[in-house]
Amino acid sequence: MLNRRHLIALTPALLAAPALRAQPAFPNRPIRLLVGFAPGGTTDVAARLLAPRMQAALGQSVVIENRPGAGSNIATEAVVRSPADGHTLLLGTIGGLAVNPTLYGSLPYDPQTDLTAISRVAMILNVLAVPADRPWRSVAEVVTASRADALTFGTSGVGGAGHLAGEQLNAMARLQNTHVPYRGGGALISDFITGKVDMAFTPYSGVRPHAEAGRVRLLGVTTAARSRLAPDVPSIAETPGLAGFDMADWSTLMAPRGVPAPVVEVLNRAVTAALAEAQVVQALAERGIEATPSTPAECAAFIRSETEKWAPVVRASGATPN
Structure with missing residues (x-):
């Protein structure tokens, strides 16, 4: 028979039992990973390489959902409005998380307070390229030509990398080059290789085959230093007068605000393990993508710093979503 002393000793365990029962194992059903772009782009490719490895680590399916539109705002808001249980995730990008708050002026959510950072995922190498029929063979020559007569630069859309x-480049070199936004990288490349725009800032993976075929020239990578993914291509920052030029495209894994810390830890371990696999690292590199796992705190701090860095550039450009 239990006496009073035994009951007192058991009280903490009895009180803790309901709390333990209230925290089901995670994950307990398939996880949705939302991508704010159509299938086939670099963000989508990264998600599809990441998902099966996370699935193996988590023991549940990780299902990719493409929700393109509004510079990834549609996908981001869908995740923000989802239950904070870790079963709905976002592969966020520089545009959706760091640029759109300034570009759109007003969003129905705040990426920094309405989302939980899980980990950085990848850096996507971008390049400045020109069609083969243009005479310029260096970034310096492009700058000189731009000062004589403003050029056009094509990209995959407003607010992207x-x-x-x-x-x-316009700001640092005091140029007035005109932005020509396309609806995605495929449309850009199609016009670019036929010379309909003077130059393009675009992911390395999409333009590399055309460079190898002699249809375009790669003049510089947009990162602060040369990339091991394209070591023979100089950085734009090597150009006289452009020291400090640095535009690194990136993606991060995000969840809704309020996801419990133990769930964040489980997800972070899963993505970190996935991005440490040699096969994943190699597959990403072949597509011009570098794995960049991090802690949740490092990821959140990185997004804050990128938002602060790009807000004045977006404002100075006068860009609008349309």
Whole structure:
């Protein structure tokens, strides 16, 4: 028979039992990973390489859902409005998380307070390229030509990494080059290789085959230093007068605000393990993407710093979503 002393000793365990029962194992059903772009782009490719490895680590299916539109705002808002249980995730991008708050002026959510950072995922290498029929063979020559007569630069859309790179070049070199946004990378490349725009800021993976075929020339990578993914291509920052030029495209794994810390930890371990696999690293590299896992805190701090960095560039450009 239990006496009073035994009951007192058991009280903490009895009180804790309901709390333990209230926290079901995670994950307990398939996970949805939303991508704010159509299938086939670099963000979608990264998601599809990541998902099966996370699935193996988590023991549940990770299902990709493409929700293109409004610069990834549609996908982002869908995740923001989802239950904070870790079963709905977003592969966020520089445009959706760091640029759109300034570009759109007003959003129905705040990426920094309405989302939970899980981990950085990848850096996507972008390049400045020109059609083969243009005479320029260096970024310096492009700058000189732009000062004589403003050129056009094509990108995959307003507010994306290519747009930011073009506006940063305008600002640093005091140019007035005109942005020509396309609806996605495929449409851009189609016009670009036939010379309908003077240059393009675009992911390396999409333009590399055309460079190898002699249809375009790669003049510079947009990162601060040369990339091991394209070591023979100089950085734009090597150009006299453009020291400090740095536009690094990126993606991060995000969840709704309020996801419990233990769930964040499980997800972070899964993505970190996936991005450490040699096969994943190699597959990403072949597509011009570098794996960049991080802690949740590092990811959140990175997004804050990128938002602060690009807000004045977006404002100075006068860009609007339409």
